[in-house]
Amino acid sequence: MSLKSFSDYLLLEKTYSKHTVLAYTRDINNFQNFLNEHHNSENVAKVGYSEIRQWIVTLVDRKISNRTINRKVSSLNTYYKFLLKTEDIDINPLKKHKALKVGKKIQLPFSEQELKLVLEGAISIHDFESARNHLIIELFYATGIRRIELVNLKLSDIDTGNNQIKVIGKRNKERYIPLIDSITKSLKCYLNYRSKLDTIEDKEVLFLTKKGFIIYEKLVYRIINKYFSVASTKAKCSPHVLRHSFATHLLNQGADLNAIKELLGHTSLAATQVYTHNSIAELKKVHAKAHPRNQR
Structure with a gap:
């Protein structure tokens, strides 16, 4: 076979x-x-x-x-x-195999201060690329979408009338994510610069390179790493850390775990629960600071 x-x-x-x-x-x-x-x-x-x-x-x-x-x-x-x-074999040789033990991988999100530093100070919007990069970072943080989902976004997926975007996730599963007001403003700015590109090869796609082609995953990673490696001391500055930050910050503000699961496009709650350790850490800080028995 x-x-x-x-x-x-x-x-x-x-x-x-x-x-x-x-x-x-x-x-x-x-x-x-x-x-x-x-x-x-x-x-x-x-x-x-x-x-x-x-x-x-x-x-x-x-x-x-x-x-x-x-x-x-x-x-x-x-x-x-x-x-x-396909009946090409009779027995799976891995049937009784046990996976090797791995330690729990804890990935720290960007802090709200680090996000503010990048979104409000690190990017001076003056041309197509700066407008695009700002929108990419803001969209990651505002929606929690995956890198490949962002790359594949089409202009038709953006519904400014209802303030939402359509995202095609894993297994081609569709989900709708609400947009905050600042995204709409950044989107208009980017689309204005986009319309002035000399050539646009991939006309249906939202995010393009400056040559008018669909943006690619490695470039998206480089964009995130470029700005956050300056604003943050974290070893890893990637689109996934922004997705992680989206979920963690929502949990810290009291958002329902099931709602976050739907926004992230997870099929099971277990996949979403990996983000709760940061929320619990934040709750411990609040508890220690606010509890009457801790006031001295």
Whole structure:
């Protein structure tokens, strides 16, 4: 069974994104290369758990993190489940595999002061790129959308009449997120500069490069990192940290966890609960400061 059939299955039946499918096939190719090097074979379908365990050991020896190894093995497991479905194998060699232990990954959000510093002082809006960059940061913080969701936004997804945007999330699931007034103002400013570009190749897309093409994920990351690496001391300054900040700050202000789950496009509440540790920390500060028994 070729990887092409597997890729088509993930894209068409499971409706995974192209980025996700590429990651899955890359992991499986990595295992194929291991088999070729150590067992003179590239037939992933005809191996047992012992060969997979050897692969895992080599990954550990290369100092690859347990989290990354678990992701690679998960990709392989998904492939074996597909081969079971197509009756190309009878037994999944990973059926009894237990994932490697990983520590809880706590990612600190940007503070409200850091957001204020960037949005109100770090960006001087005077041309297309500065207007675009300001809107991108403001939209991330105001809506909590994912980087790929922002990249794929179309002009038709913006509904200024109802102050909301339509977002196409994972598995092509649609959700609507309300817009705050400042976004509408920044949007008008950006669209004014956008309309003056010499050429626009991707006319339906909201965010463009200065050459008129759809913006790409690496550029979005560089934009966020550029401004926040100056305003913040955090080691990681990424679009995901802005999404994290959106959720955490809403929780700190008393927003309902289920409502935040819907805004983020999570399918389960468990995925949203990762943000609660920061909210609890904030509550502890408030409690310590305000409780009568603590007043001295």
